[in-house]
Ligand SMILES: Cc1cc2nc3c(=O)[nH]c(=O)nc-3n(C[C@H](O)[C@H](O)[C@H](O)COP(=O)(O)OP(=O)(O)OC[C@H]3O[C@@H](n4cnc5c(N)ncnc54)[C@H](O)[C@@H]3O)c2cc1C
């Protein structure tokens with residue numbers, strides 16, 4: 001039996017004012033609604049998980065949010081920019097080449113042609129027990145993320161635990177954006193606000209984003225960096241198509257080394273170190289690698305053994321450092 005719910009209305013506003021009016025109307029009427037941009041994450045989810053949606057709002061008509069531009073010393077990326085456009089955009093390749101690389105590493109060409117950067121930083125946390133076809137999911141009792149009362153991954157988890165669900169964070173572009181100190185602008189029923197991208201992410205695998213109901217990300221802003229010493233490395237079963245089993249972004253600025261991680265916990269990990277606190281540069285790299293390994297919660301979630309994923313963290317950090325230092329020579 002398919003659980004795909006077919007009885008909801010599809011709406012496609014073409015301006016932010018229209019979007020705001022629709023959200024206000026649905027909230028006043030107590031209707032359930034959800035957003036989609038490229039739909040590459042949310043549509044498969046709707047097909048496999050029962051939902052009580054009344055309205056499905058496509059953001060794809062907001063074409064004013066499909067652009068990349070320079071504003072003073074900042075690059076502003078509209079949330080509806082596709083990952084293909086981002087990866088090939090002249091301004092991005094010139095000033096933020098590692099962001100272009102990370103966008104290019106997402107999924108496959110067909111998916112990147114639809115998928116947006118807004119959808120990528122919002123992509124839902126994943127777990128092998130929930131991201132399944134409906135037939136497969138029927139073999140298990142519903143877990144917490146499916147409004148049930150068990151966790152198949154962490155069998156001891158109980159309601160009331162600080163982190164109920166360990167579904168992992170998997171965005172490929174977020175680690176790079178976090179090291180670029182990206183800010184996001186959000187609009188919603190209570191007006192507009194701008195926050196650091198890091199403040200979007202929460203610890204629980206179910207409620208993993210800090211957006212309020214009805215809020216939408218409109219733009220991502222990044223100060224143009226003076227140098228582009230960044231590197232992103234991804235471990236995946238197949239380079240085309242698969243989510244990151246592990247992704248590490250590395251940045252070196254002056255005496256500072258920063259890293260950001262994806263695929264290893266319910267939210268991205270970001271760590272900073274300053275060489276003045278260590279006897280040698282290698283000591284700093286080792287210390288940050290230890291922090292990253294402590295942060296990683298590598299449950300058995302994909303085809304790589306969990307120990308292997310953990311052991312690749314320092315390897316990827318070292319590769320990033322070596323690549324940046326080599327480029328500088
Ligand atoms: C086979 C396959 C492989 C994949 N591989 C990868 C991978 O390697 N790496 C990776 O990172 N992802 C991967 N994905 C997931 C997904 O394709 C990407 O993350 C994509 O960027 C999501 O963008 P979208 O526009 O399609 O999002 P959608 O599916 O439209 O939306 C995703 C979520 O974000 C919300 N959302 C979208 N835009 C906004 C906005 N502007 N403001 C507020 N909320 C918003 C939606 O409501 C929804 O909850 C894969 C997907 C598939 C099907």
Ligand code: SF4
Nearest residue numbers: 127143151152165166
């Ligand atoms: S980690 Fe989350 S999604 Fe996975 S089985 Fe447990 S509750 Fe379900």
